[in-house]
Amino acid sequence: MAARPHEVVPVDRRTAHSSTPPRDEDLHRRLVYGDESALGEVYDAFGGLVHAVARSVIRSTNAAEDVVQEVLTHLWARPYAFDPARGSLRAWLSMLAHRRAVERVRDEAREPGPALADAALLHAALTELPLAQRQVLHLAYFAGRTYRQVAVELSIPEDIAKTRLRAALRSLADRLADPPDPAVERGI
Structure with missing residues (x-):
């Protein structure tokens, strides 16, 4: 009982x-x-x-x-x-x-964060992401939304929101783990 x-x-x-x-x-x-x-x-x-x-x-x-x-x-x-x-x-x-x-x-x-160079690298890596991934990442990390809220706001299914977020984070991690050498980019 x-x-x-x-x-x-x-x-x-x-x-x-x-x-x-x-x-x-x-x-x-x-x-x-x-x-x-x-x-x-x-x-x-x-x-x-x-x-x-x-x-x-x-x-x-x-x-x-x-x-x-x-x-x-x-x-x-x-x-x-x-x-x-x-x-x-x-x-x-x-x-x-x-x-x-x-x-x-x-x-x-x-909190007060990365050095200016790190911020520039992050910004460059973000701009290289496809628009759909940038939108999801912006809403989830910079606007503080959950993936469910992101899905509603973008009118996409939750699983698509999660997939895009994971792909964006993987791409950023790859790009930031091996940043381009500025000397090589300038042809030095």
């Missing part, structure tokens, strides 16, 4: 010490009722995953550790943000870690 929202449901301590991982619904219920051991179990079960997701985006171990703390703090402070009926805790934590890591990268990009 499912608990009604106003009922107090006792925490089952056997779940906390079981050798099998607890179900998402059990963890969620325990988190909602402030069971700190549930947060520990979430960390034990998913902390490595959250760190790996953040590290893949940020490329910094220390920043990835900060993201793990932010994600778990968010779960502890707002356990209702996770809905076990909509998906697994693993997927939700991964999504949240990715989102927080991307926010950190965007925040760093907004």
Whole structure:
């Protein structure tokens, strides 16, 4: 029998010490009722995953550790943000870690940044992209839109928006990884 929202449901301590991982619904219920051991179990079960997701985006171990703390703090402070009926805790934590890591990268990009030469290289690489890729990239990174918002704004399917964004990022990475030598371009 499912608990009604106003009922107090006792925490089952056997779940906390079981050798099998607890179900998402059990963890969620325990988190909602402030069971700190549930947060520990979430960390034990998913902390490595959250760190790996953040590290893949940020490329910094220390920043990835900060993201793990932010994600778990968010779960502890707002356990209702996770809905076990909509998906697994693993997927939700991964999504949240990715989102927080991307926010950190965007925040760093907004800080006073690259030298003038680097900015010129980036500008040159951007102008070489096809218009469709430039539009998607501009909306996603410079205007702060999600790929879904980009798709709506450009009246294109979401998968096309993602494909264009990935292609644009790959092209930029290739161009910026091996920038042209200015001396060669001037014929020196």
